[in-house]
Amino acid sequence: MELPVIxxxxxxxxxxxYFVLEGFDFGVGTLLPFMGxxxxxxxxxxxxxIGPVWDANEVWLLxxxxxxxxxxxxxxxxxxxxxxxPLFAILIALILRGVAFEYRGKRDSDTWRTxxxxxxxxxxxxxxxxxxxxxANIVQGVAMDSDHxxxxxxxxxxxxxxxxxxxxxxxxxxxxxxxxxxxxxxxPVRVRARRAALVTACxxxxxxxGFLLWTQAAHGHPWTLPLVVIAAAALVGGVVAAxxxxxxxxxxxxxxxxxxxxAALFGALFPNVLPSTTxxxxxxxxxxxxxxDYTLTVMTWVAVVFLPLVLLYQGWSYWVFRRRVTxxxxxxxxxxxxxxxxxxxxxxxxxxxx
Amino acid sequence: xxxxxxxxxQFGVTTIYxxxxxxxxxxxxxxxxxxxxxxxRTGRHEYLQATQFFGKxxxxxxxMGVVTGIVQEFQFGMNWSEYSRFVGDVFGAPLAMEALLAxxxxxxxxxxxxxxxxxxxxxxxxACIWMVAIGTNLSAYFILAANAWMRHPVGFSVxxxxxxxxxxxxxxxxxxxxxxxxxLHTVSAAFITAGLFVVCVSAYKLWRNQRHGDxxxxxxxxxxxxxxxxxxxxxxxxxFTLIAGAIVVFSGDHQAKLAAExxxxxxxxxxxxxxTEEGAAFSALAVGDTEARYNPIDVTxxxxxxxxxxxxxxxxxxxxxxxxxAYEEYYGPGDYTPNVFVVYWSFRLMMGFGLFGVAVAALGxxxxxxxxxxxxxxxxxxxxxxxxxxxxxxxxxGWVLTEMGxxxxxxxxxxxxxxxxxxxxxxxxxxMSLTVFTAVYGLLAVVEVGLLVxxxxxxxxxxxxxxxxxxxxxxxxxxxY
Numbered sequence: 066m067e068l069p070v071i072x073x074x075x076x077x078x079x080x081x082x083y084f085v086l087e088g089f090d091f092g093v094g095t096l097l098p099f100m101g102x103x104x105x106x107x108x109x110x111x112x113x114x115i116g117p118v119w120d121a122n123e124v125w126l127l128x129x130x131x132x133x134x135x136x137x138x139x140x141x142x143x144x145x146x147x148x149x150x151p152l153f154a155i156l157i158a159l160i161l162r163g164v165a166f167e168y169r170g171k172r173d174s175d176t177w178r179t180x181x182x183x184x185x186x187x188x189x190x191x192x193x194x195x196x197x198x199x200x201a202n203i204v205q206g207v208a209m210d211s212d213h214x215x216x217x218x219x220x221x222x223x224x225x226x227x228x229x230x231x232x233x234x235x236x237x238x239x240x241x242x243x244x245x246x247x248x249x250x251x252x253p254v255r256v257r258a259r260r261a262a263l264v265t266a267c268x269x270x271x272x273x274x275g276f277l278l279w280t281q282a283a284h285g286h287p288w289t290l291p292l293v294v295i296a297a298a299a300l301v302g303g304v305v306a307a308x309x310x311x312x313x314x315x316x317x318x319x320x321x322x323x324x325x326x327x328a329a330l331f332g333a334l335f336p337n338v339l340p341s342t343t344x345x346x347x348x349x350x351x352x353x354x355x356x357x358d359y360t361l362t363v364m365t366w367v368a369v370v371f372l373p374l375v376l377l378y379q380g381w382s383y384w385v386f387r388r389r390v391t392x393x394x395x396x397x398x399x400x401x402x403x404x405x406x407x408x409x410x411x412x413x414x415x416x417x418x419x
Numbered sequence: 420x421x422x423x424x425x426x427x428x429q430f431g432v433t434t435i436y437x438x439x440x441x442x443x444x445x446x447x448x449x450x451x452x453x454x455x456x457x458x459x460r461t462g463r464h465e466y467l468q469a470t471q472f473f474g475k476x477x478x479x480x481x482x483m484g485v486v487t488g489i490v491q492e493f494q495f496g497m498n499w500s501e502y503s504r505f506v507g508d509v510f511g512a513p514l515a516m517e518a519l520l521a522x523x524x525x526x527x528x529x530x531x532x533x534x535x536x537x538x539x540x541x542x543x544x545x546a547c548i549w550m551v552a553i554g555t556n557l558s559a560y561f562i563l564a565a566n567a568w569m570r571h572p573v574g575f576s577v578x579x580x581x582x583x584x585x586x587x588x589x590x591x592x593x594x595x596x597x598x599x600x601x602x603l604h605t606v607s608a609a610f611i612t613a614g615l616f617v618v619c620v621s622a623y624k625l626w627r628n629q630r631h632g633d634x635x636x637x638x639x640x641x642x643x644x645x646x647x648x649x650x651x652x653x654x655x656x657x658x659f660t661l662i663a664g665a666i667v668v669f670s671g672d673h674q675a676k677l678a679a680e681x682x683x684x685x686x687x688x689x690x691x692x693x694x695t696e697e698g699a700a701f702s703a704l705a706v707g708d709t710e711a712r713y714n715p716i717d718v719t720x721x722x723x724x725x726x727x728x729x730x731x732x733x734x735x736x737x738x739x740x741x742x743x744x745a746y747e748e749y750y751g752p753g754d755y756t757p758n759v760f761v762v763y764w765s766f767r768l769m770m771g772f773g774l775f776g777v778a779v780a781a782l783g784x785x786x787x788x789x790x791x792x793x794x795x796x797x798x799x800x801x802x803x804x805x806x807x808x809x810x811x812x813x814x815x816x817g818w819v820l821t822e823m824g825x826x827x828x829x830x831x832x833x834x835x836x837x838x839x840x841x842x843x844x845x846x847x848x849x850x851m852s853l854t855v856f857t858a859v860y861g862l863l864a865v866v867e868v869g870l871l872v873x874x875x876x877x878x879x880x881x882x883x884x885x886x887x888x889x890x891x892x893x894x895x896x897x898x899x900y
Contacts, residue, residue, distance in 0.1 A: 138507020145496025
């Protein structure tokens with residue numbers, strides 16, 4: 066196989082990793098307002114379930130972006146400048162969300178936490194929606210001239226297919242997050258998350274199925290059909306498993322849904338990387354957008370050596386935090402039993418137990 | 420006004436802002452790791468308190484560094500698409516490596532460190548903060564290697580067919596002398612900044628303790644060991660600053676010599692040197708006329724510039740007028756002189772602020788010599804508290820010098836800044852993003868400083884109560900969100 070094709074696959078793997086992992090923490094953030102009353106320990110349980118891992122999940126995005134820059138500079142250049150406004154909105158959302166996680170518990174004030182909760186909600190829901198819009202547009206193609214400069218306006222990006230894509234990622238990530246919460250928490254949050262999963266499924270299943278079928282019909286290849294079928298089946302399987310309380314299975318199924326759905330999108334895109342709707346001849350392809358073989362060879366070696374290492378220690382961090390998060394575990398009660406003790410009144414242990 | 424101008428402003432604003440947090444992350448991760456190691460080795464309670472206290476401050480800062488860093492990676496494509504198209508083959512590789520080798524390390528182990536206080540064995544937990552420290556330093560190397568390549572492009576050739584730079588030697592890029600020299604200079608500056616952060620905080624606590632005998636909380640008597648603790652951390656901060664200060668001077672000298680070799684125009688602008696001279700003088704104060712291209716007033720120290728640039732007192736240093744002429748001949752007509760006023764003054768402000776910080780550290784170390792001496796003069800405490808903003812200012816001016824001095828190029832000798840900007844992004848769009856970034860960043864700065872002040876005032880004994888026994892794991896407070 067040729068190096069540019071290998072790197073096209075590698076980049077799709079990085080995006081898959083990003084969406085499978087950050088997908089659930091976007092979902093948890095989107096569901097935060099529904100997981101407990103304001104300032105309740107329940108909300109803290111939800112946040113702490115992703116606390117140790119969200120940052121490393123986000124690095125998949127940075128790696129995917131860096132890999133696109135290195136392996137397909139023309140793709141990176143046209144895409145990022147052409148999708149300026151949605152990417153800018155995603156950046157602002159990720160900034161506010163990241164700071165919110167870290168700062169939310171650092172002042173004992175209702176107003177303070179309320180504002181950071183809003184930042185977590187919008188900072189999670191907006192990218193979950195916008196990534197779907199962006200990827201649908203990538204698959205569908207945008208107006209682009211012979212110099213590979215995108216001429217489509219921001220409003221052009223908000224077409225029906227892209228909006229359905231956005232709805233799909235938003236609902237799918239929310240479902241994925243809800244199921245993650247059922248798997249990783251205990252107590253009231255777990256109960257609410259299960260209900261949220263079933264409600265979200267009512268949006269995720271139809272929009273996901275519709276979007277995948279549309280993708281397959283309009284842009285697919287014969288060999289992307291199995292991916293679409295598996296994605297749809299896994300989505301239904303995930304919902305059924307959630308309904309029956311099989312939390313581990315349902316999480317595995319929604320992860321598989323995201324994996325195969327993103328793979329199907331990249332499959333549908335191939336061999337283009339950014340099709341031009343102005344003239345197919347202006348499209349960026351795996352061939353004309355890629356770096357020279359030397360760079361790709363170097364990058365291949367780096368990836369072969371270090372990606373398994375990353376998977377190993379990132380997997381280990383998930384193993385360390387495998388236990389369910391509960392009200393007692395976030396307030397530290399079971400550990401220090403100092404309700405009202407000297408450690409209270411400041412810092413992140415101080416949220417009053419509702 | 421053109422989109423180019425605002426895109427440059429946006430890059431400047433977002434990068435400088437990002438670099439307020441980065442040096443603290445680089446340096447504080449190490450200092451916290453050292454403090455935790457001391458606790459691990461000795462089991463002394465003050466070290467645990469110091470680790471958790473500075474660890475908390477470190478995390479408040481760390482979050483800002485992380486989120487503002489995402490902007491940096493996206494911005495090349497968003498605002499500088501033609502730059503990205505031209506250099507991606509070379510420049511993208513270190514960026515991708517940075518994410519894969521460094522960001523994953525940092526982000527995974529920071530999660531393990533924050534949430535692992537009770538879940539990991541002590542030795543493993545300690546190793547986590549060291550991994551974070553290693554990750555931040557690796558990350559600095561890759562991004563600085565990328566930046567160094569823009570100033571001294573190596574290991575590539577330009578493909579005649581598609582007009583793109585193509586990498587042909589990754590080792591040349593990673594072992595670029597500009598890269599490791601810049602790394603030494605930047606990272607030692609980061610250690611100065613973090614060292615002075617610790618100095619600033621410790622000085623504040625000691626001063627409050629001496630003057631008011633309080634912990635920052637009304638009606639709470641100061642714990643006796645707070646004093647010992649902050650005297651200890653003050654010394655840790657001073658030592659870090661002074662060692663890093665020595666490296667910053669050495670590497671800065673090397674940077675000047677590299678500039679003379681690779682970016683003579685930058686050096687000439689930093690010294691407001693218009694004409695090529697042998698035995699060039701160091702400019703102490705120049706008032707220049709950039710239209711007529713000479714200095715009506717220039718107070719100088721003879722021969723020093725030649726020594727700094729070449730290592731000999733009568734070495735030849737190129738002047739801007741001669742370079743401009745040579746560049747026009749080689750690259751075609753155009754203005755190849757950077758903004759002399761900005762470059763000249765940022766060079767001086769960088770050195771001035773930086774040396775002030777290091778001088779405070781030297782003074783502080785003298786005043787705290789021995790086992791018991793503690794400074795009593797309010798002037799020292801005032802200087803120690805001002806040393807942190809001075810260090811941050813020195814960092815900013817250092818980058819202004821580096822980046823403005825490279826103009827009009829993005830890739831020295833190959834690509835002009837004017838040809839790097841995204842042609843498809845309108846002025847209105849950049850104006851919008853610049854406005855929102857500035858507003859959001861401003862707001863977050865207020866919030867961040869507010870939190871730092873809150874936690875500094877509260878102090879360590881508030882965070883980590885006096886424990887009967889550190890050996891009892893359950894007594895150690897754990898971090899969570």
